[in-house]
Amino acid sequence: MTALVDALGDTLRQWLPAQRWFAAKDSVVERVSAVRAHVLRDADPILVHTVVAVDLGAETQHYQLLLGLRPSLPEHLAHASIGCHEGMAVYDAAHDAEMLSLLLGLIASDSLVGELRFAAEPGVRLDPDLRPRPVLAEQSNTSVVYGQQYILKLFRRVSPGDNPDVSLHRALHSVDSEHIATPLGSVRAPLLGVDTDLVFLQEFLPAAADGWPMATASVRDLLAGTGGDAARVGGDFAAESFRLGQTVAALHADLRTALGETVTESGHAAELAATMHRRLDHALARAPELGRYEADIRAVYDRVAGAPGPMRVQRIHADLHLGQALRTPARWVVIDFEGEPAASRQDRETPCSPLRDVAGMLRSFDYAANHLLVGCAPAGGLHEQARLWTERNRTAFCDGYADLAEDPRADSALLDAFELDKAVYEVAYERTHRPTWVGIPLAAVDRLLGTQP
Numbered sequence: 001m002t003a004l005v006d007a008l009g010d011t012l013r014q015w016l017p018a019q020r021w022f023a024a025k026d027s028v029v030e031r032v033s034a035v036r037a038h039v040l041r042d043a044d045p046i047l048v049h050t051v052v053a054v055d056l057g058a059e060t061q062h063y064q065l066l067l068g069l070r071p072s073l074p075e076h077l078a079h080a081s082i083g084c085h086e087g088m089a090v091y092d093a094a095h096d097a098e099m100l101s102l103l104l105g106l107i108a109s110d111s112l113v114g115e116l117r118f119a120a121e122p123g124v125r126l127d128p129d130l131r132p133r134p135v136l137a138e139q140s141n142t143s144v145v146y147g148q149q150y151i152l153k154l155f156r157r158v159s160p161g162d163n164p165d166v167s168l169h170r171a172l173h174s175v176d177s178e179h180i181a182t183p184l185g186s187v188r189a190p191l192l193g194v195d196t197d198l199v200f201l202q203e204f205l206p207a208a209a210d211g212w213p214m215a216t217a218s219v220r221d222l223l224a225g226t227g228g229d230a231a232r233v234g235g236d237f238a239a240e241s242f243r244l245g246q247t248v249a250a251l252h253a254d255l256r257t258a259l260g261e262t263v264t265e266s267g268h269a270a271e272l273a274a275t276m277h278r279r280l281d282h283a284l285a286r287a288p289e290l291g292r293y294e295a296d297i298r299a300v301y302d303r304v305a306g307a308p309g310p311m312r313v314q315r316i317h318a319d320l321h322l323g324q325a326l327r328t329p330a331r332w333v334v335i336d337f338e339g340e341p342a343a344s345r346q347d348r349e350t351p352c353s354p355l356r357d358v359a360g361m362l363r364s365f366d367y368a369a370n371h372l373l374v375g376c377a378p379a380g381g382l383h384e385q386a387r388l389w390t391e392r393n394r395t396a397f398c399d400g401y402a403d404l405a406e407d408p409r410a411d412s413a414l415l416d417a418f419e420l421d422k423a424v425y426e427v428a429y430e431r432t433h434r435p436t437w438v439g440i441p442l443a444a445v446d447r448l449l450g451t452q453p
């Protein structure tokens, strides 16, 4: 079956860069070849599971695909078309309900197909007959909801080893954390000789609202009003921001209980600063507009390196933002512990100060307030109202965090440096994925450095 995927190499070379989850949009794809391929179903429609190596010249990335083959593509799958092979239509089967049912059935029955290990979590009994519905939102991975009970995530870019989304969910579940969805199953297989997470199944929270649309609705209310202040207009979000701050503090405590905490040697600050410098190098290569800030940004990181004394580090979420928080009727739940899609596995797994997560969420309040103003002239009342909304909700979030843990503002130099590090990452992220939004993190870089745009 690897021969089939290799034969499709040129077609995949064209198709991959157009996918939202493809991480290397700024590179030229030189070659696509199969690392592994397994037939999961060999009758019409045929289903092939594959991991492909994408040769980008300077590096090779790996992606997971579910390829469907049919004599012809029905209308409802036209949008999933990839190309043709020997008279068969080849398509992205992650959009095909029939194939997605098969996938759940394999997990429910703890199947082994070649080296692919499908398994329910210990003690979990799954209903294989629930109807699948692909989640249409464009994300870093591809998700499918089964009957409002389970949500399955097919990791797209894969790297050898455990995926923190799976391992951190399991660790948090082992200490009965209230702030996650229950893990239900997984698919694993060796990649480059290392056992690797490919798929994660978890409890679907049907009555949950995503924090991003909740927060942006509040901003829209404020901006559409007649100049009221953020505390008094309808749709004030500050009480939710406070609860979210409490939730993140509780989650950090659960992560410490499950996986421990280390008080580092005093040299840790220098290592942390070196990581920030490396992340800046990576962003500069992708976003030349950061060049004029480079010296000032490096000076902030150098001050981090000079911080005396040890630091408390632990496993953290590592890509926390409003879209990773779901509000159920009872509480906030945090999802997607995979870390930043562009970060290395080592960066995702290295214990870090929890202030990094706090900074991620602070950046998100800034995004929520300002994305509605993309394209508006920079001066004027709307920007001032957006600024006030941001400040109100950032303060409420930190107050909530401080209610259950040490106040994150106590080390404001480190918190600001983490915020700058995140804004730098975001400039490169937006340059690749949403170029019209690049001004949002760039304005934050200006604010954090005290420079003028």
Ligand SMILES: Nc1ncnc2c1ncn2[C@@H]1O[C@H](COP(=O)(O)OP(=O)(O)O)[C@@H](O)[C@H]1O
Pocket: 135, 137, 139, 140, 141, 142, 143, 151, 153, 181, 202, 203, 204, 205, 206, 208, 210, 323, 324, 326, 335, 336, 338
């Ligand atoms: N347990 C869950 N219950 C309900 N909805 C969920 C759950 N997990 C994820 N989602 C929804 O699926 C979307 C994608 O999930 P996420 O883990 O962020 O994927 P990605 O890794 O692709 O960014 C989220 O924005 C959220 O709307």
Ligand SMILES: O=P(O)(O)O[C@H]1O[C@H](CO)[C@@H](O[C@H]2O[C@H](CO)[C@@H](O)[C@H](O)[C@H]2O)[C@H](O)[C@H]1O
Pocket: 139, 140, 212, 319, 321, 322, 323, 336, 339, 340, 341, 360, 363, 364, 365, 367, 368, 426, 429
């Ligand atoms: O959710 P992902 O793991 O895919 O995270 C990536 O994409 C996020 C955007 O979807 C991106 O977040 C940035 O945009 C958000 C608004 O869409 C904003 O709330 C975040 O603060 C901002 O960082 C995230 O950085 C990226 O890793």
